[in-house]
Amino acid sequence: MLILSGKNAINAIVDLDGTIYRGDRLLDYAKPFFGALEQNGIGYKLFTNCSRRTPAELAADLRGMGLDARESDIVTTGCIARSYIRGAGESAMKAAAGSAMGTARGSAMEATAESAMEAAGGAGGAAAWETARAKIGGRALVYAIGSDSFKRRIKADNAELAENPGLVADYAVVGFCTDFTYGDLSRAMWHIDGGARFIATNLDETIPFGRGAVPHTGAICAFLERASGQKPINLGKPSRLAGEYFRGVFGQKRVFVVGDRIDTDMLFAENNGFAGCLVLTGIATRRDAESLERRSFDIFADLRGLSEFLARHSEG
Numbered sequence: 001m002l003i004l005s006g007k008n009a010i011n012a013i014v015d016l017d018g019t020i021y022r023g024d025r026l027l028d029y030a031k032p033f034f035g036a037l038e039q040n041g042i043g044y045k046l047f048t049n050c051s052r053r054t055p056a057e058l059a060a061d062l063r064g065m066g067l068d069a070r071e072s073d074i075v076t077t078g079c080i081a082r083s084y085i086r087g088a089g090e091s092a093m094k095a096a097a098g099s100a101m102g103t104a105r106g107s108a109m110e111a112t113a114e115s116a117m118e119a120a121g122g123a124g125g126a127a128a129w130e131t132a133r134a135k136i137g138g139r140a141l142v143y144a145i146g147s148d149s150f151k152r153r154i155k156a157d158n159a160e161l162a163e164n165p166g167l168v169a170d171y172a173v174v175g176f177c178t179d180f181t182y183g184d185l186s187r188a189m190w191h192i193d194g195g196a197r198f199i200a201t202n203l204d205e206t207i208p209f210g211r212g213a214v215p216h217t218g219a220i221c222a223f224l225e226r227a228s229g230q231k232p233i234n235l236g237k238p239s240r241l242a243g244e245y246f247r248g249v250f251g252q253k254r255v256f257v258v259g260d261r262i263d264t265d266m267l268f269a270e271n272n273g274f275a276g277c278l279v280l281t282g283i284a285t286r287r288d289a290e291s292l293e294r295r296s297f298d299i300f301a302d303l304r305g306l307s308e309f310l311a312r313h314s315e316g
């Protein structure tokens with residue numbers, strides 16, 4: 001439950017869709033809510049499970065709705081994927097410096113000897129692989145399904161996108177997009193089969209759109225999981241890896257999560273030892289929340305209710 005004391009030592013992670021806005025409309029009380037956070041000295045990040053749009057694009061969307069949002073206020077699971085790849089790359093480099101080639105890389109080498117040979121013009125298996133790897137200068141090789149801006153940002157982060165079919169990627173990352181093809185899924189599967197780490201930016205099955213819901217990133221991953229037999233590593237809510245990212249941002253300060261979904265936002269809070277504040281302006285209803293056998297979060301009708309709570313508990 002949310003306990004406010006020592007108000008300067010508390011931070012908020014605030015969901016977007018169903019919490020701050022719905023469709024292209026800012027929800028009532030969203031603006032005063034951020035005023036309340038600032039008034040009470042509460043730092044915050046806006047956090048969405050969707051990796052399709054970048055923080056800069058989302059900030060522009062929010063400004064278009066009338067909220068004064070900055071790029072640096074926003075975290076997407078695309079940011080977490082980039083950070084994960086960077087971090088894992090750094091530890092892999094350290095490990096490689098202290099030992100011979102790891103077994104994972106060894107097996108990837110075996111699996112791709114033939115295709116690496118092709119890529120290097122048929123000049124001998126392992127040597128060809130090494131030559132091909134050398135061309136990317138030790139950067140992580142990432143095969144990504146996702147929006148163009150998502151892929152651009154991975155590339156800007158000193159990782160190389162696996163466009164050469166002769167190389168097996170270190171990571172096969174799935175972000176949300178709506179224009180991937182069967183060919184893209186097949187290539188992702190080859191990389192996963194070859195030893196690439198299978199990463200999901202979230203495992204949400206659906207996302208509200210148009211007259212109902214449409215398949216989300218979790219559904220795309222399910223296709224690959226079924227075909228490859230490999231389970232993805234989830235970097236989105238409710239994972240502990242997402243919590244790890246925010247511990248990096250907020251340090252040891254206490255954190256509360258505001259969101260409209262129990263299965264992602266509130267479970268994310270619970271899994272990471274954060275307080276949870278459910279708002280009933282999106283997916284979850286009061287009935288959903290109250291019918292749980294055990295509930296670890298507070299319920300607020302909307303952001304006004306939460307703002308009032310913050311004001312009441314921060315007085316004095």
Ligand SMILES: [Mg+2]
Nearest residue numbers: 015017018260
């Ligand atoms: Mg939401």
